[in-house]
Amino acid sequence: MLGGRAVLVSSVSTILFFAVIAVIVVLAPGSEIVAQRFFSPFHLRQSIVGTASTPSVVGAFLLNVYIFAISEVLILILALVIAVVRQIPGPVFFPLRMVAIAYTDIFRGVPLILVLYIIGFGVPGLGLGFVSYLSDVTYGIIALVLVYSAYVAEVYRAGIESVHESQNAAARSLGLSRWQSLRFVVLPQAVRRVIPPLLNDFIGLQKDTALVSVLGSIEAVRAAQIYGASQFNYASYVVAALLFVLITIPLARFTDRLIARDKRRRQAGAVA
Amino acid sequence: MKRTVLICLLVAGLSLTGCAGQQGSGGSEQGGSGSEKSCDIKNPPLFEDGVLTVATDKPAYPPWFEGNPENYSGFEGEVANEVAKRMDLPIKWVVEPFNKSYAPGAKDYDFDINEITITPEREQAVDFSEGYFDDAQGVLTMKDSPFAEAKTISDLKDARFGAQVGTTSLEFINETVKPNEETKVYDTTNDAKSALESGQIDVMVTDLVTTVYLRDFEIKNSVVVGQYPRNEQFGMLFEKGNPLVGCVNQVLGKMKEDGTLQKLKEEYLQQYLSVPTLKK
Numbered sequence: 001m002l003g004g005r006a007v008l009v010s011s012v013s014t015i016l017f018f019a020v021i022a023v024i025v026v027l028a029p030g031s032e033i034v035a036q037r038f039f040s041p042f043h044l045r046q047s048i049v050g051t052a053s054t055p056s057v058v059g060a061f062l063l064n065v066y067i068f069a070i071s072e073v074l075i076l077i078l079a080l081v082i083a084v085v086r087q088i089p090g091p092v093f094f095p096l097r098m099v100a101i102a103y104t105d106i107f108r109g110v111p112l113i114l115v116l117y118i119i120g121f122g123v124p125g126l127g128l129g130f131v132s133y134l135s136d137v138t139y140g141i142i143a144l145v146l147v148y149s150a151y152v153a154e155v156y157r158a159g160i161e162s163v164h165e166s167q168n169a170a171a172r173s174l175g176l177s178r179w180q181s182l183r184f185v186v187l188p189q190a191v192r193r194v195i196p197p198l199l200n201d202f203i204g205l206q207k208d209t210a211l212v213s214v215l216g217s218i219e220a221v222r223a224a225q226i227y228g229a230s231q232f233n234y235a236s237y238v239v240a241a242l243l244f245v246l247i248t249i250p251l252a253r254f255t256d257r258l259i260a261r262d263k264r265r266r267q268a269g270a271v272a
Numbered sequence: 273m274k275r276t277v278l279i280c281l282l283v284a285g286l287s288l289t290g291c292a293g294q295q296g297s298g299g300s301e302q303g304g305s306g307s308e309k310s311c312d313i314k315n316p317p318l319f320e321d322g323v324l325t326v327a328t329d330k331p332a333y334p335p336w337f338e339g340n341p342e343n344y345s346g347f348e349g350e351v352a353n354e355v356a357k358r359m360d361l362p363i364k365w366v367v368e369p370f371n372k373s374y375a376p377g378a379k380d381y382d383f384d385i386n387e388i389t390i391t392p393e394r395e396q397a398v399d400f401s402e403g404y405f406d407d408a409q410g411v412l413t414m415k416d417s418p419f420a421e422a423k424t425i426s427d428l429k430d431a432r433f434g435a436q437v438g439t440t441s442l443e444f445i446n447e448t449v450k451p452n453e454e455t456k457v458y459d460t461t462n463d464a465k466s467a468l469e470s471g472q473i474d475v476m477v478t479d480l481v482t483t484v485y486l487r488d489f490e491i492k493n494s495v496v497v498g499q500y501p502r503n504e505q506f507g508m509l510f511e512k513g514n515p516l517v518g519c520v521n522q523v524l525g526k527m528k529e530d531g532t533l534q535k536l537k538e539e540y541l542q543q544y545l546s547v548p549t550l551k552k
Contacts, residue, residue: 037376053446121463124470136456136472216434216456216467226457229438232376232397 038234047227047236054230057239060223065247067137067209067219071144072202078145079152084182086157100153107150113211115143120215140212148205155197159190196262199255203248210244220244311518313359318516319382324361326352327368327381331462333482334489335540336387341365347540348385351404352508354532358523371438371459374398379511383520387479389440390507398512401520403505404533405541409444410483411497411550412468413475420495424551425449428497432456434464434473440504441477448500448552465491484544498550 025031050056085093086100107115120139124132163186171181213222220240227236311317319325328337328348338346344365345353356363366381373384376397389407390400411428413419419431428449434456435441445455458464461478468476469491478486480499487494510517527533 053443121466121470121472124472125466133471136467213457214459214463216458216463216472218454218457222437222457225437226442229371229374230393230443232374232393 036233038238040233040235043227043231043233043235044239046231047224047239051227054227055218055223057220057223057227057236058243060218061220061240061243063137063212063217063219064206064209064244067141067144067212068202068206071141071148071205071209074141074145075148075152075205076198078149080156082149082153083156083160084187086153087160089178104150104153107147108154110147112143112147112208113214115147116140116211116214119143119146136215137212137217140209140215140217144205144208144212148201148208152198152201155194155201156190158197159194160186162193163189193262196255196259199251199258203251203255206247206251207244311515311522313519313522316359316516316519317514318361319380320364322361323364324352324356324359325364325366325381326356327366327373327379327384328386329370329373330367332386334485335481335544347405347536348387350536350540351527351533352385354527354536355520355523358526359519370436373509374438376512379514382510382514382516384509386509387482387506388509389479389504391440391504394509399510399514399517400507401510401517402524403507404524405506405537406501407504407506408480408499408501408549409441409477410480410499410547411475411477412483412486412491412494413497414468414471414491415493415495417474419474419497422497422550423548425500426552428475431474432472433475433477434458434467435477436461436464439478440502441479444500444502445477448502468494480547481541481544484547496547499547500550 047054047057050059082100082103085096086104088096116139119142120136123139124134126132167185167189168181171185172178176184210219210221213219218226220243221237224236224240228234328344330341332341332344332346334346336346336348337344338349342365344350353363368379368381368384368386370386370388373386373388374394374397383401387407388394388400390403394400411422413431417431419428422428425448429452431451432453432455433445433449433451435445435458437457437459442455442457445451456464456467456473458467461482464473464476464478465486467473475497477483483496483499487496508520510520524533
């Protein structure tokens, strides 16, 4: 049986692997100064807790979570609308389809940071009614939603197009209208299929919330930068990085589990 | 096959562990003697031989820098030109963003001159020359703002402040003003300026001269609320341990003695300095 021997070999291999790495790291010139600059316990604690003149990185991270939570919901909705509009059949809906296509082209083409600048600095400058007097976090969320909806709409579209046309044909022949067929037969299947790539995009969204800092609000990365600029120690960046990784891991493992379950489901039918 | 791989790994691991025993961890050569090393003005240690490499940010603002980037004039431009002239060297200008300048590490230039305030924290990471200008913080707002008439710091407590990250202006806001609203922090003074113009912030803080320049030339309908001196001086920034500081300090000392520095200040900066002081 492979069990015992495999475990032994993998343990020895793991220990050796990390021993070699540890040795290389310790031997590297400048490792002392790297340890002091990035991993000093005093600075790690100061950046987590905050000081009189620098904000706490952990506290500022709540802003990232807030932005992510709100954006995620809005993106899921807007992207679905765009994906559905894009595939409405019929010549009378041609302009709507064009708008949907143009939307995904434009907002996947323009870099997010540019959209942030245009919306965060440009729109307030126009002085148009209430639209120009929103908070910078709101503008940041708007920019994130606009850009990510374009990407996610394409993911939805891939899902919708992957559902075989026979599903739609069967639904129509049972008397369901086009919308009913979409809503009850096609979309449920389509969305289930694209959950892994959707979650992948959201893992990316979590990081991009850091860019909202260009509009002035203090989120985790900016808080880390403020600490780093005044203390010349970059432990705060390490803290911010760890926080981002910590919220990514549950989402990533959950995605893995969904992919595995989906694979089992599909292949279960094949073994006949 | 597996056995061979295992044995190779074992041998590799053991030999490297053996090496670790000997050497202490390398490279802290930089510790060194912190005090200024002496500098021979006839043969100074330069980044690039035969030329004085001076860095500043891009864009560089008047009245600190004027003219084209190959050949700056303006107050700081001329101070650097004068230093180069007295050391008998041609000057070469390079670009270094403000946020990077005071970070520790090797520099690609002889010194950086960019309205950088000398602070004890920064002195841990870099070396400064003697101060060449006494700075104050300047507070800028729009004419129609309720804060335009403020006379004291406490009048400004309810304002939304904005400043560039890592500046003494931000320190001033956080430590002295302590406003009730959260301060907005921007990557550059330019972004803070856009935010002020578009109403995202009420008040912006940067160095006094730049503040007045913005009022006069860049932001329409703005007004300078006041200045707040904090005993700050601008210094030229050098890589830590660079002996060139000694030479530049010699030259700067002479420029102060014979009045050259004062003359440059009057020529470029005088119009920007008469601003009422904010009381606490």
